[in-house]
Structures are given as C-alpha cells and as structure tokens.
Amino acid sequence: MLNKFIKIYLLISSVVITQSVFNSYGLGLSRTSFHSSANGAGSIGLIPSFHPGVSMDNTATWPGLDYTYISGSFANQSHSIKKSNIQNQASRFNKLQFVIPIIDRYALGLTIKPLNNQNSFFRTDTLMFNFDGTNIFSSKEFRSGGGIMEASLGLAIPLNRNMGLGFTVNHLFGSSRDEQSVIINNIYYRMFNLRTYNGSTFDFDFAGLLYSDISLSISTYARVGMTNKSISGKLYKFNFYEDSNNSYSYDANDYPGDLVVDTTSTSNIYSPNSFSFGVNLAFKNDLNIFSELQMWNDESTNTNYASIFNDKIGSKFHIGGGFIRFGNLNARDWQDKITFRLGAYQDKYSLIYTGKSLIENGISVGFGFKFGASGNQIDFSFRNGTRLITEGQKELFKEITIGVSLGDLWFLRRRAKQ
Amino acid sequence: MDKSLKPFFIYSFIFFVLFASCEEAAIPVDSNLTTTPLSIDTVSFPVINTISYQVPPDIGSHEFLYFGKKDEFSFLYNLIRFSSIDSTNLYTFNYYNDSLIIADSMKLIMSFVSDSLEQNVDFQLRYFPNHGDSVFNELLTNYTNFDQLSASSVISSSFMSSDSIDSVMTQLRLNFLMDTTIINVFKDTSTTSFNSSFLVELEAENSSEFKFFSSNNLLNPPKLRVYFRQFLSDSVVLDTSFHTYYSSQDVSIIDKPIISSTDTYNLSVGLAKGIRSLVMVDMEGWELPKKSIISSADLVYNRISNDTLIGYSVSSYPIISQADFTKFNIFNVDPYDVELNYLSSAAIIDNQLKISYRKISTEFGRGGKVNYGFKLQSSLINDPFKTIQFHNLNSNISLPVLRVIYVK
Numbered sequence: 040m041l042n043k044f045i046k047i048y049l050l051i052s053s054v055v056i057t058q059s060v061f062n063s064y065g066l067g068l069s070r071t072s073f074h075s076s077a078n079g080a081g082s083i084g085l086i087p088s089f090h091p092g093v094s095m096d097n098t099a100t101w102p103g104l105d106y107t108y109i110s111g112s113f114a115n116q117s118h119s120i121k122k123s124n125i126q127n128q129a130s131r132f133n134k135l136q137f138v139i140p141i142i143d144r145y146a147l148g149l150t151i152k153p154l155n156n157q158n159s160f161f162r163t164d165t166l167m168f169n170f171d172g173t174n175i176f177s178s179k180e181f182r183s184g185g186g187i188m189e190a191s192l193g194l195a196i197p198l199n200r201n202m203g204l205g206f207t208v209n210h211l212f213g214s215s216r217d218e219q220s221v222i223i224n225n226i227y228y229r230m231f232n233l234r235t236y237n238g239s240t241f242d243f244d245f246a247g248l249l250y251s252d253i254s255l256s257i258s259t260y261a262r263v264g265m266t267n268k269s270i271s272g273k274l275y276k277f278n279f280y281e282d283s284n285n286s287y288s289y290d291a292n293d294y295p296g297d298l299v300v301d302t303t304s305t306s307n308i309y310s311p312n313s314f315s316f317g318v319n320l321a322f323k324n325d326l327n328i329f330s331e332l333q334m335w336n337d338e339s340t341n342t343n344y345a346s347i348f349n350d351k352i353g354s355k356f357h358i359g360g361g362f363i364r365f366g367n368l369n370a371r372d373w374q375d376k377i378t379f380r381l382g383a384y385q386d387k388y389s390l391i392y393t394g395k396s397l398i399e400n401g402i403s404v405g406f407g408f409k410f411g412a413s414g415n416q417i418d419f420s421f422r423n424g425t426r427l428i429t430e431g432q433k434e435l436f437k438e439i440t441i442g443v444s445l446g447d448l449w450f451l452r453r454r455a456k457q
Numbered sequence: 458m459d460k461s462l463k464p465f466f467i468y469s470f471i472f473f474v475l476f477a478s479c480e481e482a483a484i485p486v487d488s489n490l491t492t493t494p495l496s497i498d499t500v501s502f503p504v505i506n507t508i509s510y511q512v513p514p515d516i517g518s519h520e521f522l523y524f525g526k527k528d529e530f531s532f533l534y535n536l537i538r539f540s541s542i543d544s545t546n547l548y549t550f551n552y553y554n555d556s557l558i559i560a561d562s563m564k565l566i567m568s569f570v571s572d573s574l575e576q577n578v579d580f581q582l583r584y585f586p587n588h589g590d591s592v593f594n595e596l597l598t599n600y601t602n603f604d605q606l607s608a609s610s611v612i613s614s615s616f617m618s619s620d621s622i623d624s625v626m627t628q629l630r631l632n633f634l635m636d637t638t639i640i641n642v643f644k645d646t647s648t649t650s651f652n653s654s655f656l657v658e659l660e661a662e663n664s665s666e667f668k669f670f671s672s673n674n675l676l677n678p679p680k681l682r683v684y685f686r687q688f689l690s691d692s693v694v695l696d697t698s699f700h701t702y703y704s705s706q707d708v709s710i711i712d713k714p715i716i717s718s719t720d721t722y723n724l725s726v727g728l729a730k731g732i733r734s735l736v737m738v739d740m741e742g743w744e745l746p747k748k749s750i751i752s753s754a755d756l757v758y759n760r761i762s763n764d765t766l767i768g769y770s771v772s773s774y775p776i777i778s779q780a781d782f783t784k785f786n787i788f789n790v791d792p793y794d795v796e797l798n799y800l801s802s803a804a805i806i807d808n809q810l811k812i813s814y815r816k817i818s819t820e821f822g823r824g825g826k827v828n829y830g831f832k833l834q835s836s837l838i839n840d841p842f843k844t845i846q847f848h849n850l851n852s853n854i855s856l857p858v859l860r861v862i863y864v865k
Contacts, residue, residue: 125482162483170499171860177497180483219495221864223752228864230495230748279750279864295750295819 067157067186068399069311071333071357071386072096073134075112075442079405079420080361081382085244085260085317086329088380089407089416089444091365092246097260098193098205099244101138101146106414106446110136114440121433129158133440138193139449146195146205154187157215159347165222178222181347185215187236187270187309198247205244211270211309212237217347220282227282229289231275238270240311254323260331262315269339270309276301310339315357325365331384333357353391359384361403368409378407380420395429401436414446495864497752502859504756506737506782506830507849509725511716512791513602516728517595517708518837520674521570524580524659524667524709528842530729531712534605534658536593537565537672538707539681541653543700550644550651552700553685560640560685561697565655568677569617569629570668577616578667579660582633583608585652586642592654595672595708601789603710608656612639628677631657631669640683653681653702672704679704719846721785723761726771726835727844734847735780735793737830738814738859745822749865754818756831758847759855760808769845770836771810772802775817776829793832802836810847818861 074095077084084096092103095110117128131153138148165178193207214235221228243263250257281294289298317331335355361382370376381404388397401424409416422438523532542549553560565582585592586609593603613633620630633655643651659667670677681702687695714730724734738756745751760766774795799817803810812833820826835845848855 120484123485125484127482127484160483161486163486170862171501171858173860175497175499175862179495181486221495221497223497223862223864226752228750228752276748278748281750281752295816299748301748 067155068352068388069155069335069355070133070153071355071384073112073152074110074136075114075133075405075418075420075440076378076380076407076416078112078114078133078422078438078440079380079382079403079407079418080329080363081359081384081401081403081422082329082361083315083317083331083333083357083359083384085262085315085331086319086363087258087327088363089418090414091321091325092258094260095134095136095138095444097244097246097262098146098148098195098207098242099203099246099260101148101193101195101205102140102144102197102203104138104140104146104414104446107139107449108136108414108444108446110134110138110442110444112418112440112442114438116436116438119435121435123432127160131156133442144197146193148191148193148195150189150191150193152189152191153213154189154211157186157217158184161347176224180220180222180227181217182220183215183217183347185234186213187211187215188213189240195244201249201251202245202247205242205246207242207244208267209240209242211239219347221279227285228279229282229287230279231277233275233277235272236270236309237272238309239267241265241267256321258319258321260315260317260319262313264311264313264315264335266310266312266338269307271304271306272308274303274305276303305341307339307341309337312336312338325367327363327365328360329363329382330360331357332359350390350392350395352388352397354389356387357384366407366409368414376409378409378416378418380405380407395431397426397428399426400424405440407442411446413448414444416442416444416446418442418444498863498865500743500861500863502738502740502743502861504736504850504857504859505739507724507734507857508780508782508785509721509723509732509734510786510788511714512731512733512788513599514711514714514729514731514841515596515599515837516711516841517598517706518673519709519728519841520671522567522657522669522671522679522707522709524657524669525663525665527666529715530842533600533710533712534656535669535709536595536598536603536654536656536707537567537679537704538592538595538652538654539679539702540705541650541702543683543702545700548700550640550653550683551646553640553644553683554646557688558685559688560637560644560683562637562684563635563640563643564682564684565613565631565633565635565657566680566682567631567657567669568679569631570670572627572629574617574629576665578663578665579614579616580631580633581611581658581660582613582615582635583610583656583658584612584639584642585609585654585656588652588654589648590650590652592652593706593708595706598708598710600710600712605656614660633657672707679707716787719761720844722851723846724758724833724849725844725846726833728835728837728839728841730844732835732844733791734833734849735776735782735830736833736857737780737782738828740818740821740828740859743822744824745819745863746865749863751815751819751822752862752864753813754815754859754861755811755813756857756859758810758812758833758857759852760805760810761846761848763808766805766808766845768804769839769843770802770804771812771833771845772800772836773812773814773831773833774801775799775814775826776832778829780830782830795832796826805845814859818859822863 071083076089080088089095093100112133115130119126134152136150140146161181163179191209195205245261278299284292313335315333319329364379366376366378383402386399403422405420407418420440426434615631619627672678682699684699725732776793
C-alpha cells in the first residue's frame with residue numbers, strides 16, 4: 040500500500056514543476072539545497088541544519104545521526120514576473136533519502152533528487168500580416184519541461200575523533216523536452232526536441248570540529264564536487280507537424296502522415312565542478328551562526344543541447360549565512376523541541392555566451408519539530424526572493440517546503456549492559 | 458518504523474500530493490527576446506503555363522444510365538455486366554447445371570428514374586456469347602475503343618411498363634425476357650468466368666433523354682433474374698422461384714462530344730466532354746528548409762461564369778511527365794499519368810476553387826519529386842454533363858498564383 044502511494048506521489052510530483060523564465064537557459068537553474076531543513080536556513084546543505092552536527096545534504100555529517108532516517112522533502116514554488124502580472128505555481132518533491140548511521144562513526148545513504156528544472160512556458164504577442172490580400176494572424180509558444188535527476192550513494196567514514204569524510208557517487212539521468220510552436224490562424228505547428236541524460240559525478244564532503252569548549256564550538260565544512268563522466272545523451276529532433284486537433288501530441292489526425300526524427304548522440308553537455316566551504320559557530324544555548332560560499336562551474340563544451348534561449352549557465356557563486364537554533368527532543372516544553380532557522384543568500388549565475396549575470400537574492404525562514412521516540416522530524420521552510428538578469432526580466436519567487444523524516448534504530452551502538 | 462506512524466506518513470504524502478496544484482500561465486515574451494530561428498515565411502509562385510485537353514468521356518462512375526440525347530450529348534448504347542453470384546452470395550450460374558434444377562427463363566430489369574413518361578419507345582437487348590470473360594470496363598470503355606458489332610443479334614426487346622414493387626409503390630421498368638438459349642450460354646462451364654454482359658440500346662434513334670438507375674445507385678441497380686424450378690423427387694417439384702444478380706459494372710457510351718471554343722480557350726473540366734486541364738507553376742529553385750512544414754499551399758482558380766454552382770468539386774494531381782502546353786490536344790487515352798497519392802480536391806465556393814497543394818509542394822521543396830505541373834479534372838461525383846471554365850493565363854484579371862505559407 041505504502042509503495043503504491045510513493046509511486047503515485049513520484050509520478051505526480053515529477054511532472055508538476057513550476058515554470059520560470061530562468062529555467063530556459065541551457066539545462067536550467069541548478070538548485071543549491073534540497074532538504075527542507077537546509078532550505079529553511081538558506082543553506083547549501085554544508086553546515087548542520089537538520090540536527091546538531093548533521094546536515095542531510097552533507098554526507099560527512101551523517102554519522103552524527105541518532106537514528107536511521109527515511110526522509111522526503113516536498114516543495115511548492117510560485118514564480119511571478121513583476122512587470123507582466125503573471126504568476127505560476129506548482130509542486131514537486133525535492134528529495135527522497137534513506138540514511139543509515141552505523142555505530143556513530145560510519146554512515147551509508149541513498150538519495151534521489153531532481154538536480155535542475157527546465158519547466159517553462161512562453162508566448163509571444165499575436166501579429167498580423169497580409170499575404171496577397173489575406174490577413175494572417177500568428178504567434179509563437181515555447182514550452183519545456185523535465186530535467187536531470189540524480190541518484191546518489193553516499194558513504195561517511197571518520198578521519199579522527201573530530202573529523203569525518205564523506206564520499207558520494209552520483210548517477211545523473213533523466214530526460215527533458217521542449218516544444219516550439221508557431222500558431223497560424225489558431226492552428227498549431229509544433230516541433231519537439233527530446234533530450235536524454237546520462238552521466239556521473241562524485242562529491243567529497245568534509246566535516247571537522249576545529250574548536251570546542253563549554254560555551255562555543257567552531258566547525259568547518261567543505262565539499263569538492265567533480266564530474267566523473269560528463270553527461271552525454273541523445274537528442275531527438277522532430278520535424279514540425281500540424282496539430283490539427285490541438286491534442287498537444289502527434290496523432291493520426293495530424294499532418295504530415297509521418298513524423299521524421301533526427302537522432303543525435305551528444306557528449307559533454309554537462310560537467311559540473313564545485314567547491315563549497317562553510318563555517319558554523321555553535322553556542323551553548325543551542326544557537327548556531329553559519330556562513331557558506333560555493334563556487335560552481337559547468338565545464339562542458341558541447342552546445343548542441345541549446346535551449347529556448349540560446350545560452351546556458353556556465354558558473355555560479357553562492358554566498359549566504361544565517362542562524363539556527365536546534366530543538367531538543369528531550370525538552371519538557373514543546374516549544375523547546377522546535378528548531379528555528381533563518382538565513383539569507385545570494386546566487387550569482389553567469390551565462391556563457393552573452394556574458395550576462397543572473398542574480399538571485401533570497402531570504403528564508405524555517406522550523407522543525409521533533410516527535411516520537413525515534414527522532415522523527417517534520418520541517419517547514421519558506422523562502423522568498425528575486426531573480427534578475429542583466430537587461431532582462433525580474434522574477435519574484437516564493438517557495439514553501441515540507442520535509443518529513445522518520446527515524447528508526449539500525450546498526451547503532453547499544454549501551455553496554457551494566 | 459513505529460507502526461502507528463505509518464498512517465501519518467501515508468496521510469502526509471496524500472496531503473502533499475493534493476497540495477500539488479499547478480497553475481500554468483504563459484509568460485509573455487517579445488519575439489526578439491528568443492534567439493530561436495522559428496519563423497513564418499511566405500512565397501508566391503506564378504502559374505506560367507495552362508492548357509486544356511480532351512479525352513474520351515468519363516462517366517462510368519455515374520449514378521445513371523442514359524439513352525437518347527441530353528443537351529449536346531448523344532448516347533449510343535449502354536453496357537451492363539452482372540455479378541456472377543446472386544444477391545444471397547450463394548448461387549452462381551453453375552447452380553442451374555444441377556439435374557434437379559430447371560432454369561426456365563431470365564429477365565433483365567432496368568428501373569426508370571422518373572415515375573412518369575412522356576413517350577414510350579422500344580429498347581432492345583444484345584449480349585456477348587463469344588466474348589470470353591470480359592467485354593468492357595466501365596472506367597475505360599468509350600466510343601473510341603468499343604465495337605458495337607461484337608455484340609450478338611437482338612435477343613430481347615422491351616418497352617417501359619409499370620411494375621409493382623410492393624403493395625403501394627410502382628415503378629417504370631424495362632423488362633427484357635430471355636429464354637433458355639441465353640441461360641444455357643450463361644451457365645456453360647467451358648468459359649471459366651463468363652462475361653455476363655449485355656448491350657442495351659434504343660431500337661430507333663430518339664432525341665429525347667431516357668434516364669435509368671445504374672449500378673452506382675444502391676437502391677435500384679439493373680437486375681438479372683433467373684427463374685427456376687427445383688425437383689425434390691421424381692414426382693415432387695417446388696413452385697417457380699428466382700435468384701437475383703445485380704449489375705456490377707455499367708456505362709453509357711457517349712458519341713464523340715462537341716467541344717466549344719470556350720472549352721478550349723479557358724481552363725475547363727467536365728466528365729462527359731472528357732475535358733481536363735493542365736497547370737504549370739514555376740517553383741524552380743525553391744527549397745523548403747529542413748524540418749520546416751508548409752502551413753498552406755493554395756492555388757486559387759476563378760470561375761468565368763458567375764451563375765450559382767453548388768456542390769461541384771474538382772480534383773487535382775501532380776503529373777509525372779512533361780506535358781504539352783502548346784496547343785489543345787485530343788487524346789484517345791489520357792497520356793498524363795499522375796501521382797495518385799497526392800490527390801487534392803476541393804469544392805467550388807462562390808465561383809472560386811481553392812486547391813491545396815501542400816503535400817506535393819513539400820515534396821517539390823525537398824527535392825523528392827519533380828514538378829511537371831498539375832492536372833485538373835472534374836470529380837466523379839459531379840454532374841458529368843456540366844463543364845466548368847476557369848480563368849487561365851489568357852485572362853488579365855484573375856491570374857492563378859500558388860501561395861505558400863510555411864513555418865521554418
């Protein structure tokens with residue numbers, strides 16, 4: 040029964056991803072955080088945001104978990120274009136994760152998450168022209184959707200008593216499609232491109248406690264992300280067809296009677312490399328102050344996967360910081376069981392061809408609540424921000440995420456019998 | 458996992474799924490904002506050659522059979538072939554070779570279209586006992602390729618009489634009675650598949666029009682009835698019964714039609730006159746960009762006459778060989794074969810005929826076919842005796858032009 044729900048959930052959530060102007064540059068925007076606990080703090084997932092000493096997005100910190108967790112995060116996003124009075128919203132899952140801490144020193148985890156988002160829908164104004172005495176009305180539409188999924192296997196190992204390493208292998212897969220339509224006198228002429236993705240990356244995570252006394256502890260976190268096998272794929276380019284019955288898909292009623300498709304194998308279309316660094320100051324009253332930065336580059340060279348806007352995101356620089364006050368599962372008052380998070384960040388994307396910059400500024404707030412005897416946690420976050428491209432449109436976005444993490448005891452060191 | 462938490466987990470997912478509302482409004486963008494090469498293009502191709510030509514009449518698919526004269530058309534005779542198996546799909550003529558079956562007589566019935574008659578005349582019937590398995594083809598046979606003398610002498614005569622078709626209705630019919638001599642030829646097994654064909658004609662030339670239903674009329678096609686008795690034993694015989702065989706092909710043979718100067722001067726089409734036309738559009742050098750699609754490729758022909766015309770349609774095909782545009786030609790067989798898969802037809806509306814050449818223009822634009830021109834001919838469903846004229850290059854007010862809109 041549970042499996043059925045998860046399948047339905049995955050099916051629905053995988054197709055409802057809100058559209059944004061900025062999803063149409065190359066492979067779309069890549070998210071910086073996935074778990075709702077990290078979202079609430081505006082974090083990129085390096086510093087602990089789920090539990091003291093633990094980030095669900097940082098493999099090196101997983102041994103700090105008290106329980107084995109199955110965790111899912113779900114997001115509802117809305118985007119609006121300020122000058123056009125257009126608002127779109129949709130929902131999707133951000134992350135599904137299964138993490139097993141092993142005797143407080145090791146951890147193993149499986150994760151699946153959507154890495155980027157290409158959902159967009161544009162329409163031009165209707166224009167009229169006269170052709171030998173006949174008025175022709177025309178407009179254009181552009182749609183795209185889908186993106187790259189990432190399935191990961193992570194392993195955390197200790198370096199020493201205060202430091203740990205995490206190693207994650209990521210398999211990147213999935214598909215996307217875009218549709219370009221010309222509408223002539225209300226008849227749609229559609230052209231599809233389908234793209235598949237296949238590749239792999241790996242991440243090295245680091246977590247280290249640099250200093251600790253009764254009132255303060257200082258820890259640092261780092262991640263090096265590298266491409267193992269640059270993403271390759273197949274590009275299926277279909278000829279135009281007349282969607283005579285406006286069914287959005289090619290069928291027997293459409294013209295022409297057969298649809299020709301060109302298939303191209305393409306390699307080196309996505310090669311992300313990144314370096315991330317974070318510092319966290321934990322005070323004795325459970326208050327944490329953190330700061331993070333990230334430098335991300337896509338070093339792919341193949342431009343054959345050009346998107347609706349013939350450009351792609353080549354690099355990103357992230358800087359952010361915030362506060363987190365962790366709740367205590369064993370606290371007597373329910374208020375003390377709540378984790379509060381607050382953060383602000385800036386992502387600056389650079390486009391390869393035009394050299395334009397895309398700046399995303401956001402603030403976020405979140406809280407988490409522990410319940411049950413096995414460390415179950417539900418996290419909520421709200422993020423609000425803007426995206427602005429040089430000489431382009433300004434987009435406002437809001438995002439609410441909900442994360443549910445259910446804990447259980449697996450492979451944990453039991454107390455020695457007295 | 459704590460079992461009590463499982464429902465919570467499930468309900469959380471249901472909540473999330475229900476929360477997954479999707480609001481999808483298009484984001485307006487300026488066409489210049491995107492750098493996609495998506496665009497609409499138009500091109501007009503001039504018609505550079507037009508000509509009409511004549512072939513023998515083509516009325517084999519018509520719903521009626523004619524005798525006498527209609528307008529400027531004279532009908533020589535009618536040819537009718539009957540199916541070799543009866544209406545129940547059980548009995549061929551070989552059935553009457555059974556020693557217990559006695560076929561007494563045979564009757565050919567033709568139903569008159571009208572229920573009243575201005576004058577009654579005699580008709581006569583011939584058949585083709587020495588013609589093997591085939592006598593004519595309703596789509597190909599005409600006055601140029603059929604010899605009336607190949608038929609037998611007259612085997613039966615008839616004039617129109619009123620027959621009861623049920624307790625209320627009557628119908629004017631021709632009933633040609635035939636005796637066992639004819640039946641014996643039909644049931645003779647020495648010819649593998651006997652032609653079962655007849656020639657029907659007026660006994661004397663007549664200037665009136667006599668119109669009967671043909672095999673293309675499903676209610677009253679020509680019928681051939683074989684009357685027989687069946688012996689159950691030496692002393693027991695059933696009452697006379699009959700089997701009905703329906704006409705499978707029939708055609709009225711028209712004498713050579715008269716062509717007027719209006720027909721030859723303009724772009725003309727007509728079935729009974731056998732008038733067809735050719736149009737050459739100059740598309741030389743045009744290439745349709747790869748992956749693009751033609752939205753419309755219409756050639757508009759303007760009718761010369763302004764009278765009201767309803768339900769007249771014209772078919773057009775690309776021809777597959779060089780055509781003679783220099784003069785009006787008369788052919789016994791149409792020399793211009795066509796690409797049947799690229800048929801395009803349209804009805805004349807408000808005295809304008811707009812034919813779509815989208816499919817074949819795509820082939821021309823991609824280099825898949827060579828443009829030798831288009832053939833125009835009247836559709837088979839039209840009144841075959843109606844000839845339609847369109848403006849051609851001789852007209853200086855309504856030049857036909859092929860207008861193409863395509864998306865690239």
